[in-house]
Amino acid sequence: MSAPTKNQVIVLQPGYSREDEHDSTALRANCTCTLVRCRDGLNIIVDTMTAWDGDLLRSLLRHQGLEVEDIHVVVCTHGHSDHIGCNYLFQSARMHMVGACASNRDLYLDHLSSDDENEELALDTNGEVVVKRTPGHTLSCVSVIVQNTQFGGQVGIAGDLFERREDVEDESIWRNAGSEDESSQRVERSKMAVLCDHIVPGHGSMFSVNTEMRLKLKQFAELQQVNNK
DSSP states (O other): OOOOSSBEEEEEEOOEEEEOSSOTTOEEEEOOEEEEEOTTSOEEEEOOOOTTOHHHHHHHHHHTTOOGGGOOEEEESSOOHHHHTTGGGOTTOSEEEETTEEEETTEEEOOSOSSOTTOEEEOSTTSOEEEEEOOSSSTTOEEEEEOSBTTSSOEEEEETTSSSGGGGTOHHHHHHTOOSOHHHHHHHHHHHHHHOSEEEETTSOOEEOOHHHHHHHHHHHHHHHHHHO
């Protein structure tokens, strides 16, 4: 199959998170799983669902004309079990990233290891698909930023920086999902909204970012910075 003329961002399976209907103390959750087909021929999968989803993930990839051996890079936005569960499928990949930790087999790579909060790691040869740190939900969280996409703008595959579209207005959604650093998460959410035209959240469908959303997220971030002083 020939490479696309634009970088393709394909949500293979939208995620979810909700209270269990039989046990109010338990949560049911699975991540949004996303495929990036780069125009240089690189195939990237972002967040691989739970360990029980192997057959499903194989089927989703085959629907795109791919086998697990066709995936070159695996990126998990953080290390929670519903985001890394099927990493084992991709043993032909040249690199696995779990948060900011990059490896191939037992070789650990020196990526995203500087103190520069703006450091990026380009995954494709055109420098249009990059990984950057976006701490908050966990301190080692990363997001994948894709330029030159089929949507005509930038897409941020953000993991649990955003739970789903509704948490732009209702902060309790992402806060109740857990945050190791709420202050950083507010700031990173605002930065992501400025940078991207579309966001793939950790537990929901991709959504478009508009001016009202950017303003709301900026206000939350600015209020956080005032409170930190």
